[in-house]
Amino acid sequence: MKPLCDLEFAHRYVDALPADPARHPGTRLVADACYSFVEPTKVAAPHLLAWSGLLADELGLMRPGERDASVQILAGNALARGMRPWAARYAGHQFGHWADQLGDGRAISLGELTARDGRSRELQLKGAGMTPYSRHADGRAVLRSSLREFLCSEAMHALGVPTTRALSLVATGETVVRDMFYDGRPRAEPGAIVCRVAPSFVRFGNFEMHAARGEHAILRQLADFVIAEHFPELDGADPARYARWFREVCERTARLMAHWMRVGFVHGVMNTDNMSILGLTIDYGPYGWLETWDPDWTPNTTDFAGRRYAYARQPQIGAWNLARLAGSLKSLFADEAPLHEGLDHYRQTFARTHRRMLADKLGFAALDREDDDALLEAMYALLAAHEIDVPIFFRNLTRLHRDRATTPDVLLRDALYDPAAFDGDAGVELRTRWSQWFARYRARSSLDPTSQDVAARCAGMDLINPLYLPRNYLAQQAIEAAEAGDVSVLERLLTVLREPYREQQGCDDLAARRPEWARDRPGCSALSCSS
Numbered sequence: 001m002k003p004l005c006d007l008e009f010a011h012r013y014v015d016a017l018p019a020d021p022a023r024h025p026g027t028r029l030v031a032d033a034c035y036s037f038v039e040p041t042k043v044a045a046p047h048l049l050a051w052s053g054l055l056a057d058e059l060g061l062m063r064p065g066e067r068d069a070s071v072q073i074l075a076g077n078a079l080a081r082g083m084r085p086w087a088a089r090y091a092g093h094q095f096g097h098w099a100d101q102l103g104d105g106r107a108i109s110l111g112e113l114t115a116r117d118g119r120s121r122e123l124q125l126k127g128a129g130m131t132p133y134s135r136h137a138d139g140r141a142v143l144r145s146s147l148r149e150f151l152c153s154e155a156m157h158a159l160g161v162p163t164t165r166a167l168s169l170v171a172t173g174e175t176v177v178r179d180m181f182y183d184g185r186p187r188a189e190p191g192a193i194v195c196r197v198a199p200s201f202v203r204f205g206n207f208e209m210h211a212a213r214g215e216h217a218i219l220r221q222l223a224d225f226v227i228a229e230h231f232p233e234l235d236g237a238d239p240a241r242y243a244r245w246f247r248e249v250c251e252r253t254a255r256l257m258a259h260w261m262r263v264g265f266v267h268g269v270m271n272t273d274n275m276s277i278l279g280l281t282i283d284y285g286p287y288g289w290l291e292t293w294d295p296d297w298t299p300n301t302t303d304f305a306g307r308r309y310a311y312a313r314q315p316q317i318g319a320w321n322l323a324r325l326a327g328s329l330k331s332l333f334a335d336e337a338p339l340h341e342g343l344d345h346y347r348q349t350f351a352r353t354h355r356r357m358l359a360d361k362l363g364f365a366a367l368d369r370e371d372d373d374a375l376l377e378a379m380y381a382l383l384a385a386h387e388i389d390v391p392i393f394f395r396n397l398t399r400l401h402r403d404r405a406t407t408p409d410v411l412l413r414d415a416l417y418d419p420a421a422f423d424g425d426a427g428v429e430l431r432t433r434w435s436q437w438f439a440r441y442r443a444r445s446s447l448d449p450t451s452q453d454v455a456a457r458c459a460g461m462d463l464i465n466p467l468y469l470p471r472n473y474l475a476q477q478a479i480e481a482a483e484a485g486d487v488s489v490l491e492r493l494l495t496v497l498r499e500p501y502r503e504q505q506g507c508d509d510l511a512a513r514r515p516e517w518a519r520d521r522p523g524c525s526a527l528s529c530s531s
Contacts, residue, residue: 001062004070009082009111012120013200016225018218020089020132028132029101032215034206034222035086040076040108041129041139043191045173047071049487050147052154054498055165055197060116074168074195076108076128083111087131090205091212092273093324095308100212102205102273103133106141109201120229123167124201127193140176144479144523146192147490149284151478153196155470155497156281161259162252163281164198180522190483198280200230204325205273211328223332230278243338246329250322250342252279254349257318261311262357263466264290264390268300268527270309270317272324286527289469291514292417293383293390299472301526315350322346360464361394362441363401363457365449375444378437386430387417389513394465398458400442408434415513466500467511472525473518474510 013035020036022028030036047066056063064070072078079085087104094102108131109124126149127141146169153166172191179186202222210219227245228235234244256279260267267274268286276282288299295312303309309317326339333339358376359367367376383390392415399406408431409422416422421430450457474493481489496507503511518524 001057001060003062003064003068004073005068005078005080007061007080007113009080009113009123010120011082011084011111012229013109013112013122013225014084014086017222019086022132025130026132027130027134027136030089030103030132031213032218033089034218035088035109036103036132038085038087038108038131039129040085040125042077043075043172043174043193046075046077046170046193047173048074048168049143049171049192049482050150050169050490050494052150052165052167052494055154055167058115058117059113059121059167059197061167071168071170073110074125075170075172075193076125079110085110087133088201088206089133089209090203090273091209092203092205092271093208093321094271094273095303095306096320098212099271099273101133101209104131105134105137106131106139107196107201120199121197122200124196124198125193126196127172127191138176140172140174140191141193142176142178143171143190143192143483145285146194147479147482148287148475149196150194151470151475151490151494151497152284152287153281154494155500156265158498158500159259159263159466159469161263161265161281162256162279164196164201164276167195167197169194198276198278198282200226200276200278201282202226202277203273203282204275204277204321204328205271206277207325207328208272211331216331219328220332223329226277239334240338242329242332243342246326246339246342247345249277249279249325250346251349253318253322254315254346255279255353256281257315257350258353258357260314261354262361262464263469264311266290266297266299266309266311267314268298268303268309270314270321272321275318275321275325288525288527289391289471291389291391291471292387293380299525299527315354318350319343319346357464360460361397363397363445363448363450363461369444369447371440371444375437375440378440382433382437386412386421386434388412389415389417391466391469392511392513395462395467397441397465398461400438401445401454401458407431408438411438417513417516463501467503468496468500468507470497471514472523472527473514473521476518476521476523479523 017034020030020033048071051063085108089103092102107126108128112120112122115121130139150166150169156163170193174191175188176191177186177188234241266288274283286300290311296310298310396411478490496510
């Protein structure tokens with residue numbers, strides 16, 4: 001284990017691909033380049049707020065002191081050996097509309113490290129200052145958004161969802177002015193920088209940029225680099241490797257969407273520039289978690305009118321974004337048939353993977369019986385009608401298998417938002433409807449091959465239905481404490497989220513449904529792209 005400041009960084013991306021020849025400061029349109037060299041902007045008084053020990057161990061890194069030389073690197077105030085910082089150039093479709101050049105407006109990649117598994121990891125600072133792609137922004141980030149990204153990146157990894165990671169969260173000692181809900185009420189907030197880590201941060205939008213500008217030779221160069229570095233099993237001189245590569249990108253994206261649906265994650269801003277070419281969750285902005293059953297729910301206030309990126313629409317948007325990528329890759333193909341085949345493969349892979357994961361959540365070997373769809377429809381109708389906390393509901397289903405005497409009252413006690421719904425005539429109707437559904441579910445379960453080994457079935461369900469999630473209200477509590485100088489709330493939450501499927505003593509409060517005070521509170525139920 002070594003300190004970050006003592007390591008030497010590689011720069012394969014920079015070495016292999018063309019750079020913007022201009023070095024002058026200020027925003028600009030860039031042509032015929034994959035990136036621009038840029039220096040992070042120094043900050044006044046950086047200090048370490050949070051550190052991912054698990055990721056650091058994978059990278060072979062020692063935890064730095066609160067203000068030591070390594071923290072200066074993580075704040076953008078210094079560089080380690082071999083670092084040649086750059087900001088990537090890319091474009092994208094935002095909310096369905098072409099946005100042209102976007103690029104890393106406040107993210108600056110420092111270089112690449114070889115992790116202990118022998119694979120390369122790129123380290124990137126988010127909030128480290130202006131780049132040629134900052135447009136009218138300041139290149140900075142606030143503590144609330146940086147903490148949310150740090151927390152959720154590591155939580156998603158523990159949940160088994162493909163994701164970029166987060167190594168550190170550093171306070172800058174400076175404030176950043178943001179209008180959180182774009183309502184004319186800006187305020188100064190504490191600034192922060194998160195160090196993101198991934199094999200690559202290349203997005204769909206990187207290819208869209210080159211295609212839009214007719215830079216087909218550079219596009220091919222980028223595709224060849226990505227395949228050689230990140231899809232080595234597909235590398236070689238065979239022209240068909242592009243078809244196999246696009247098919248693999250489609251498959252990874254399909255699996256990613258299925259995982260999001262499994263854990264109830266809603267990204268909030270599924271623009272093509274926020275889609276990883278490696279099939280990773282990337283760019284944690286106004287994300288949220290589906291707590292009550294509402295397929296049209298989005299946490300992003302910017303998307304409230306159209307709900308383009310709502311929970312249930314994410315798989316469809318994944319397909320739409322892949323179609324935009326396919327359009328950008330046409331110059332690599334003699335005909336478009338392989339691109340259409342890749343898109344078909346996405347749809348088939350998602351449908352198959354999502355259904356398999358849903359079967360696992362219910363404790364079934366498969367959803368392959370004639371009445372299974374009707375059972376699901378009845379379940380979703382009840383979840384919506386009675387405002388049940390969905391993660392708690394699925395987690396509690398194992399009680400039906402462990403104890404045949406379990407009643408609706410017991411199963412729904414922690415998940416029902418209005419316990420008074422059990423009272424009076426409404427309560428009789430509620431119990432009756434749920435009892436009928438539980439009877440159907442138990443009857444279906446008894447016919448399943450998994451029914452003979454109750455312990456194994458319940459263990460399997462507990463490994464796919466998380467007990468702990470980084471719910472927005474929990475993140476908000478950590479944010480408010482950190483803004484007041486207390487990071488213990490964040491540290492406790494991060495520790496528990498490292499094992500989200502295992503019940504941990506004394507942590508019932510972190511597995512509870514959203515409290516009523518958080519229902520309409522900013523940061524708990526509604527967020528924006530402001531960060």
